Amino acid sequence: MVDSLKKPEFQEIRPGVKSPAKDTILTPRFYTTDFDEMAAMDISVNEDELLAILEEFRADYNRHHFVRSDVFDKSWDSISGETRQMFVEFLERSCTAEFSGFLLYKELGRRLKGKNPVLAECFELMSRDEARHAGFLNKAMSDFNLQLDLGFLTKSKDYTFFKPKFIFYATYLSEKIGYWRYITIFRHLESHPENEIYPIFRFFENWCQDENRHGDFFSALMKAQPEILNDWKAKLWCRFFLLSVFATMYLNDLQRSGFYASLGLNARDYDIEVIEKTNETAGRVFPVTLNVNHPSFFKRLDVAAAANDKLAKVSASNQPKPVQLLQKLPHIATIGWQLVQLYFLKPIDTIAVRGQVR
Numbered sequence: 001m002v003d004s005l006k007k008p009e010f011q012e013i014r015p016g017v018k019s020p021a022k023d024t025i026l027t028p029r030f031y032t033t034d035f036d037e038m039a040a041m042d043i044s045v046n047e048d049e050l051l052a053i054l055e056e057f058r059a060d061y062n063r064h065h066f067v068r069s070d071v072f073d074k075s076w077d078s079i080s081g082e083t084r085q086m087f088v089e090f091l092e093r094s095c096t097a098e099f100s101g102f103l104l105y106k107e108l109g110r111r112l113k114g115k116n117p118v119l120a121e122c123f124e125l126m127s128r129d130e131a132r133h134a135g136f137l138n139k140a141m142s143d144f145n146l147q148l149d150l151g152f153l154t155k156s157k158d159y160t161f162f163k164p165k166f167i168f169y170a171t172y173l174s175e176k177i178g179y180w181r182y183i184t185i186f187r188h189l190e191s192h193p194e195n196e197i198y199p200i201f202r203f204f205e206n207w208c209q210d211e212n213r214h215g216d217f218f219s220a221l222m223k224a225q226p227e228i229l230n231d232w233k234a235k236l237w238c239r240f241f242l243l244s245v246f247a248t249m250y251l252n253d254l255q256r257s258g259f260y261a262s263l264g265l266n267a268r269d270y271d272i273e274v275i276e277k278t279n280e281t282a283g284r285v286f287p288v289t290l291n292v293n294h295p296s297f298f299k300r301l302d303v304a305a306a307a308n309d310k311l312a313k314v315s316a317s318n319q320p321k322p323v324q325l326l327q328k329l330p331h332i333a334t335i336g337w338q339l340v341q342l343y344f345l346k347p348i349d350t351i352a353v354r355g356q357v358r
Contacts, residue, residue, distance in 0.1 A: 010088065010146060018146045020153055021092060028097040030157045031104050031167060038108060038164045039115035046224035050118055053217050057125035065206045066136045071199040076143050079197055086259035087198070088144050093252075095137035097178075099150055101171070101214075102130035122217055129210045140200050165228040168218050169241040173282065175215035177245055180277045182208035188265060195264035219285045229287055238286040239347055246275045246290070247301060247339055254305040255312060272298060283350035291348055300338040307334040 011019040021027055043050055079087055109124030134150065141147050162170065186204035189196045196202070222229055229238075250271050253260065257267035276292055283289045291297065314327045 010085075012146075013149065013152065016142075016146060017149050017152075018088075018092065018141070020096070020148065020156060021089070028093060028100055030100045030159045031170075032107070032159045032161050033104075033164050033167045035108065035111035038119070039112045041116065041119070041164070041225060043116070043118060043221070043224040045226065046220055047118070049220040050122070050217070050224065053213065053220055054118060054122050054125075056213055057122060057217075060125075060128075062129070062132070062206050062210055065203065066132045068136075068139065069199075071202075072140075072143060076198065079144075082258060083197075083262045084144065086256050087262070088141060088146060089256065090259055091137050091141045091144075092148060095134050095141065095148055096153065097174070098130050098133040098137060099148075099153065101174075102127050102134055103154065104167075104171075105130060119221075126214050126217065129214070133207065133210070136200075136203070140198075143198075165225070166237070166241075168222050168225075168228065169237060170245075172215055172218035172222065172285070173241055173245045173278065175211045175218065176281050177249065177274060177278045178211040179208045179215060180274045180281070181249075182211065184270060184274055184277075185263065185265070189263065192264050195262075197262055201263075215281075222285055229285065235288045235347070238282075238288055239290065239343060242279065242282060242286070242290050243339060243343055246278075246292075247304065247342075249274070250301045251305050251308045251335075255309060268298075268302075283348065283353075287349070287351050288347040289350055290342070291345055294345055297342065297345065300342050304335045304338040307331040307338075311335075 013019050105123045105127035109120050109122075109127055112120035112123065114120075138147050138150065182204040185201055186208070189201050228234055253267045253271050260267040260270055279289045279292050308331070311328055311331045314324050314331070317324065319327065
């Protein structure tokens with residue numbers, strides 16, 4: 001008899017080692033960049049702030065935080081069925097995202113060493129943090145009798161090339177939205193401990209401070225390169241990356257609403273809160289933010305999420321691939337049209353409103 005509690009139906013590259021999730025437009029990506037351009041950056045305009053952040057990295061406030069205690073030493077067969085499967089997927093996606101950050105920051109630290117020592121050390125210390133996060137998440141997966149082979153992941157994943165300024169936009173938002181995701185779950189479970197199905201969430205309060213400091217670093221780095229924030233192209237790119245990050249999270253989370261329900265959270269309400277907080281935070285550095293309070297904003301994301309669910313059902317069907325493609329096209333068009341409409345929604349000019357009392 002198969003014990004379905006212990007191991008959901010996941011493909012494995014060898015016993016106990018999960019095959020990486022297939023790359024899609026919504027899965028965490030691995031990045032590379034122009035290391036020479038990064039090394040040549042003049043940070044003197046905002047070097048004092050960067051040095052202050054470097055001192056915080058050196059202090060390593062979380063060096064004793066990611067230590068598993070005896071609260072993990074039990075069977076987790078009580079998390080079963082679909083909830084177990086979604087929980088493993090959550091851990092995998094989180095681990096992959098953290099490991100992606102580790103690889104990028106580690107390579108930047110190595111390539112910039114001796115050329116731009118302040119940035120090199122910042123990236124090296126951020127890679128330390130990301131490695132801890134990824135390792136902690138991967139160890140959590142082992143409680144469910146699966147792990148990721150991170151070495152295999154390094155070699156098997158496709159890498160996306162972004163120019164440095166696009167790396168800054170994307171990683172700044174990734175770190176800041178990570179902060180709001182972690183702290184929102186932590187505060188919810190602090191108020192509703194009966195919904196804590198697994199102890200990893202107890203680590204989120206300190207954990208999200210790493211994300212926050214990393215985001216502050218990228219904010220300071222962008223301020224040291226004011227040309228990537230101050231022209232009309234910056235406004236267009238900031239809108240693009242804000243919408244990309246928000247839409248990716250929204251479509252992913254609503255597709256996995258059962259996971260959030262297991263924590264006592266409504267996935268849509270959770271995402272709206274995280275998006276609103278991240279958008280407000282981004283307004284401290286980005287020249288524009290999205291008008292997330294517009295009546296159509298989340299309605300359009302809901303339409304895109306519904307189309308994404310239909311896409312997933314087509315992909316899970318036994319239809320031949322050409323038939324699947326034809327069936328997917330109208331749903332892809334729906335998602336694309338909703339995102340285009342959101343992109344051209346009049347943004348908020350944050351430079352004009354900075355300093356105003358709210």
